[in-house]
Amino acid sequence: xxxxxxxxxxxxxxxxxxxxxxxxxxxxxxxxxxxxxxxxxxxxxxxxxxxxxxxxxxxxxxxxxxxxxxxxxxxxxxxxxxxxxxxxxxxxxxxxxxxxxxxxxxxxxxxxxxxxxxxxxxxxxxxxxxxxx
Amino acid sequence: xxxxxxxxxxxxxxxxxxxxxxxxxxxxxxxxxxxxxxxxxxxxxxxxxxxxxxxxxxxxxxxxxxxxxxxxxxxxxxxxxxxxxxxxxxxxxxxxxxxxxxxxxxxxxxxxxxxxxxxxxxxxxxxxxxxxxxxxxxxxxxxxxxxxxxxxxxxxxxxxxxxxxxxxxxxxxxxxxxxxxxxxxxxxxxxxxxxxxxxxxxxxxxxxxxxxxxxxxxxxxxxxxxxxxxxxxxxxxxxxxxxxxxxxxxxxxxxxxxxxxxxxxxxxxxxxxxxxxxxxxxxxxxxxxxxxxxxxxxxxxxxxxxxxxxxxxxxxxxxxxxxxxxxxxxxxxxxxxxxx
Numbered sequence: 125x126x127x128x129x130x131x132x133x134x135x136x137x138x139x140x141x142x143x144x145x146x147x148x149x150x151x152x153x154x155x156x157x158x159x160x161x162x163x164x165x166x167x168x169x170x171x172x173x174x175x176x177x178x179x180x181x182x183x184x185x186x187x188x189x190x191x192x193x194x195x196x197x198x199x200x201x202x203x204x205x206x207x208x209x210x211x212x213x214x215x216x217x218x219x220x221x222x223x224x225x226x227x228x229x230x231x232x233x234x235x236x237x238x239x240x241x242x243x244x245x246x247x248x249x250x251x252x253x254x255x256x257x
Numbered sequence: 258x259x260x261x262x263x264x265x266x267x268x269x270x271x272x273x274x275x276x277x278x279x280x281x282x283x284x285x286x287x288x289x290x291x292x293x294x295x296x297x298x299x300x301x302x303x304x305x306x307x308x309x310x311x312x313x314x315x316x317x318x319x320x321x322x323x324x325x326x327x328x329x330x331x332x333x334x335x336x337x338x339x340x341x342x343x344x345x346x347x348x349x350x351x352x353x354x355x356x357x358x359x360x361x362x363x364x365x366x367x368x369x370x371x372x373x374x375x376x377x378x379x380x381x382x383x384x385x386x387x388x389x390x391x392x393x394x395x396x397x398x399x400x401x402x403x404x405x406x407x408x409x410x411x412x413x414x415x416x417x418x419x420x421x422x423x424x425x426x427x428x429x430x431x432x433x434x435x436x437x438x439x440x441x442x443x444x445x446x447x448x449x450x451x452x453x454x455x456x457x458x459x460x461x462x463x464x465x466x467x468x469x470x471x472x473x474x475x476x477x478x479x480x481x482x483x484x485x486x487x488x489x490x491x492x493x494x495x496x497x498x499x500x501x502x503x504x505x506x507x508x509x510x511x512x513x514x515x516x517x518x519x520x521x522x523x524x525x526x527x528x529x530x531x532x533x534x535x536x537x538x539x540x541x542x543x544x545x546x547x548x549x550x551x552x553x554x555x556x557x558x559x560x561x562x563x564x565x566x567x568x569x570x571x572x573x574x575x576x577x578x579x580x581x582x583x584x585x586x587x588x589x590x591x592x593x594x595x596x597x
Contacts, residue, residue, distance in 0.1 A: 157334065158312040161341045216352045229352070230345045 130184040131171075133202075139171040142183040149185050150196055155256055162234045163196060163254055169231050170200040170250055178204020178248065188253060195236070195255040203247040210242055270305070275317045282321075304351060306344035311337045364423070368396040371426050374433060379567065380404045382411045384476050386597050388566030390574045391590040399425030400536045400590040401432055405440055410476070412440060415592060416469035417488065417536045419510075428461050432469075446471040446484035447519040450508065454486065454519075457512035467511040470504075470534055479526050479596065484519040486511045489537045492555065494562070496529030501555045504532065532594040533558065538587035539577065549580065558593075566593045 129149070131142040146167040150160045167183060174181035181202025188197045207213055216229050228250075232238040235252040242248040277296055281289035300310060315333040318325060379389040391400055401416040416432060418425040435456045439449055449471055457467055470491065472483035487510035490503045508519045526532065540551055554573070561572045570591045578585065 156312075157315075157337060158308050158341075161308060161338050162344075164338075165341045165345060216349050216356065227345060227349070230349055233348045233352075234341075234345065 128184050128186040130182050132182050133171050133174045134180050136175060139168060139175060142171040143168050146185050146198065149187060153187055153194060153196055153256060159254065166231045166234045166252060167198055169227050170198060174200060174202045178202035193255050195253050197251065197253045200250045201247065206244040206246055206248055207242040208244055210240060271313050271316065274313055278317055279321065306347055308337055308340040308344045311340045364396050371397060371430065374430060380406055382406060384597060386566040386595040388570040388593045390570040392574065392585065393588045394585040397423055397426035398588050399429060400538065400588040401429045402590055402592060403436060410444060411474045412444065412472065414469060414471045415488065415534045415536065415590060416467055419466040424465065428465055428467065431460060432467065444473055445521060446473055446482055447521040450484050450486050450519045451517065454511045454517050455515065458515050461512050466513065469511060481524045481526055481532060482521055484508060484521050486519065489535060489540055491535055492533040493524060494531035494533065496527060526596045528596050530596050534592040536588060536590040538589035539591055541587055566595050569593055
């Protein structure tokens with residue numbers, strides 16, 4: 125069983141806590157500074173989405189190992205309104221908050237693996253992993 | 258775009274950066290700065306995100322100045338963090354750019370298809386000298402024209418879809434198919450427009466309107482029979498009077514109401530007379546002074562009417578294009594039929 129730590133996201137300060145958690149773990153695992161910054165940015169985006177659109181949720185960070193590769197997994201879950209059209213939010217240029225708001229495609233590009241699962245009125249789960257190169 | 262730059266090329270880029278930076282720090286020369294600019298072009302070509310460059314800069318600085326102050330080092334970490342945001346936007350930009358290229362090539366294919374579908378060479382018809390020019394403002398043409406020679410008469414249609422671009426072009430393709438089947442059955446212009454109106458009313462989005470002029474030229478009687486559905490009136494040039502008249506016809510635009518009846522008009526065409534049909538892209542040419550007056554278009558036609566019909570329309574188009582500084586705002590179609 126791998127180690128998992130979670131941060132509840134309810135307000136903007138929690139976004140900072142989630143970032144901190146992710147950065148510490150990325151540093152511990154031996155990610156370089158650029159990848160640390162990328163992972164943190166991804167976490168930041170995911171936590172911000174929870175804060176803006178679901179109101180409440182959590183971000184969990186997990187160290188993972190698979191076929192000799194070490195990596196970091198972000199699991200962002202909420203019981204918010206869910207996403208009606210996932211294909212649309214995964215399209216570049218689509219945002220509801222303007223600018224770099226719901227940049228899910230951006231998060232996907234910052235990480236190595238990305239999956240999203242959402243149902244309306246149930247909630248959303250996003251899992252993203254980055255491997256140490 | 259994945260961050261899959263391999264470490265080998267990464268190292269080479271870093272060494273190159275180190276060389277350029279060292280030269281600059283030593284000489285502070287414009288040459289070194291110019292190399293820096295070229296280097297950045299290379300980075301962009303290789304789609305290196307900005308945070309990677311900052312990271313390289315930090316590494317190089319640490320190699321060059323091992324006893325760099327902690328604060329300075331920290332400031333680079335801060336810069337790197339900020340640059341990740343730019344990298345985020347940069348990657349989105351890259352991806353949007355490639356999607357745009359893809360869309361553009363799709364539109365290009367559609368536009369070619371449309372152009373082939375609708376516009377052929379101007380027809381040849383005994384006793385008439387015909388010239389046609391039709392130029393879209395954007396890639397897709399919302400103007401439509403068609404000639405049909407049934408062996409006895411020459412029928413002609415010119416239409417303008419209110420609205421531009423792809424939606425207009427799509428409804429135009431529909432018009433083309435409707436016309437193909439309708440014009441075989443009815444040669445009376447007013448009846449054709451009435452039928453077409455029903456098709457348009459049923460199949461086209463209510464926010465879209467189509468204007469059309471439809472005419473049939475009977476070479477035995479030397480008469481033009483015509484009707485119009487709210488289309489920009491053409492001109493009729495009478496050689497005998499040496500005067501241009503509006504080719505007037507009244508009628509509601511297509512697609513507004515289910516049942517509309519149109520009136521048929523007729524005009525005797527004598528040798529040297531001309532029938533001039535146009536889309537509102539011609540009369541709505543806008544210059545610094547405002548819209549071009551119909552009178553100015555008549556003058557342009559008059560200046561060129563000694564030429565064969567095709568050269569005449571080409572010439573008039575060129576003059577109008579020049580007046581608008583070669584920037585078309587609306588699709589442009591001009592047809593001239595001269596009885597020889």
